[in-house]
Amino acid sequence: MKLDGLHHITMITADAQRTVDFTAGVLGLRMVKKTVNFDAPDAYHLYFGDEQGSPGSILTWFEFVGAGPGRAGAGMVHTIQLGVPSEASLTFWAERLTAHGHGSERGERSLVFTDGDGLRFELVIAAAGNTPLRAQHPDVPAEHAIVGVEGARAYIARGTDADRELLTRTLGFTELGDGDYRLDGDRRQFNWAYDQATERGLQGAGTVHHIAWQSPDADHLPWQQRVANAGMSVTPIIDRDYFHSIYFRQPQGILFEIATTSPGFAVDEDPEHLGEGLRLPKQHEHLRPILERELTPLSNPRAIARQGA
Numbered sequence: 001m002k003l004d005g006l007h008h009i010t011m012i013t014a015d016a017q018r019t020v021d022f023t024a025g026v027l028g029l030r031m032v033k034k035t036v037n038f039d040a041p042d043a044y045h046l047y048f049g050d051e052q053g054s055p056g057s058i059l060t061w062f063e064f065v066g067a068g069p070g071r072a073g074a075g076m077v078h079t080i081q082l083g084v085p086s087e088a089s090l091t092f093w094a095e096r097l098t099a100h101g102h103g104s105e106r107g108e109r110s111l112v113f114t115d116g117d118g119l120r121f122e123l124v125i126a127a128a129g130n131t132p133l134r135a136q137h138p139d140v141p142a143e144h145a146i147v148g149v150e151g152a153r154a155y156i157a158r159g160t161d162a163d164r165e166l167l168t169r170t171l172g173f174t175e176l177g178d179g180d181y182r183l184d185g186d187r188r189q190f191n192w193a194y195d196q197a198t199e200r201g202l203q204g205a206g207t208v209h210h211i212a213w214q215s216p217d218a219d220h221l222p223w224q225q226r227v228a229n230a231g232m233s234v235t236p237i238i239d240r241d242y243f244h245s246i247y248f249r250q251p252q253g254i255l256f257e258i259a260t261t262s263p264g265f266a267v268d269e270d271p272e273h274l275g276e277g278l279r280l281p282k283q284h285e286h287l288r289p290i291l292e293r294e295l296t297p298l299s300n301p302r303a304i305a306r307q308g309a
Contacts, residue, residue, distance in 0.1 A: 001222055002172045005185030006149055007214035007243070007259040008047070008058035009080055011119055012070065014205035016044045016063035017298055018116040023048045023059065025301045026100045027082075028137030028145060031275035032265045034298065037062050038240065041284040041291060044298075050133040050148070053265035053274060055214045056188045057133035057148045062209060065296075069118055073201025074157035075253025077208035079112075080119070081151040081191065083126030089144040093123055096140075117206030124150050131187040151191030152211060155201065156252045160194055163251040167192075170230040171213070185214065194252075212245070212257035220244055220260050227258070241281055242267060276300060 013019040024031045032053035037043040043064055049057035059080070072078035084090060090111045097104045097113055104113040111123040126132070126147050133148035156162070160179045167173040173181040179194035201207070215223050220237065224246045227234045232248040243259040250256050268279055278295070280288055 001219045001226075003183060003185065003223075003258070004214040004216060004261070005056050005183055005188040006190045007055040007212040007257070007261075008049075008060055009077070009149065009152065009211050010060045010062065010209045011117075012067060012203065012205055012207055012209055013061045013063050013117050014065065014067040014069075015116065016046060016061070016065075016296065019046065019061050019063070020298055020300060022102075022115050023061075026096070026102070028135055028140035029057075029059065030135040031300050031302060032058070033242065033269075033279060034275050034277065034300070035241075035279045035281065036284060036291065036295075038281055038283070040064075041281070041287055042294060044295065046298075047265065047275070050135050052271070054133045054148075055259070055261060056131075056185075056190075057135075059149065064205070067205040070204025070207035071199070071202040072120075072155055072207055073199050074155050074197035076201040076203070077152050077154045077211060077254065078120060078195070079122050079153040080149065080208070081122045081124045081153070083130060083147045083150040084123050084145075085126060085132075085143060085147060087125065090123055090125075092141070092144040115206070119206045119208075126150055127189055130189060133188075148188065149190070151193065152208075153193045153195055154252065154254055155197035156194045157197045158252060166230055166232070166250055170226060183213070210247070210255035210257050212259045215258050215260055217244075217260045217262050220246070220258065223258050275302065 023029050029048040032049050033047035035045050037045045045062055047060045093111055094104050104111050109125050114120050134145045168175055173183050175181055181192040183190045227248055234248040235246050238245045242265050245257050245259045247257050
């Protein structure tokens with residue numbers, strides 16, 4: 001039994017349309033689901049990824065309108081690494097970001113930038129063995145398109161010993177040294193790394209809410225039991241419509257989720273039209289008239305392009 005790499009990473013935004021414009025419009029990811037927060041149905045929950053909405057490509061945002069800016073600190077992810085095919089791709093993205101009014105900083109084999117909420121991203125050269133997970137965008141050549149989420153870095157205050165046993169013995173990560181770990185799935189690997197925190201964190205716009213690992217469907221209940229046996233306080237299995245989830249806060253304070261592969265984002269929507277309509281959790285469908293009236297309409301670049309074709 002092993003985790004199959006990353007499933008998704010979920011963040012907080014103060015402005016859903018700004019996030020759509022940047023993630024789908026500038027970065028070229030596909031908006032694969034427009035829905036609402038299970039626990040706060042008056043708030044959007046937006047999903048972006050590759051053409052199929054594949055685990056390992058998925059970035060999601062909760063919108064809390066007007067939320068103040070957050071600050072990454074101990075027990076919080078501070079950087080999300082997205083894969084690109086080559087160093088030439090880094091040059092393409094530096095130029096594209098500049099053309100859209102976003103600064104960036106070039107590293108030896110990376111490009112760092114932030115979104116409109118101040119969330120920090122780093123483009124890195126994708127690992128050779130990772131299956132590419134691309135979205136299609138008319139202004140992003142396939143040879144430079146983002147090919148999935150490669151890794152994440154988090155701040156800690158307790159030292160890497162605090163959760164080494166959980167990561168390696170329970171969850172199956174490989175320790176690489178100096179606070180770096182790798183999770184190897186069948187199709188993709190994911191890099192997980194720690195940096196020492198220098199200040200306290202503040203959850204708000206531009207911060208990561210949680211990170212989710214992918215489990216084959218049949219292993220989900222055994223994972224819940226295994227995590228509980230490791231001493232973690234883990235939730236019951238929760239039906240999220242597009243996957244089933246368990247949650248636990250690991251010793252560094254970071255909220256982990258383990259999510260199933262199925263049923264996927266096409267379970268309630270034509271795969272050709274993912275993300276174009278408002279989809280509601282079954283438990284909130286009765287609120288549709290209210291939510292359609294109160295939620296701010298969103299302009300989806302993909303749907304606009306389809307209408308103009």
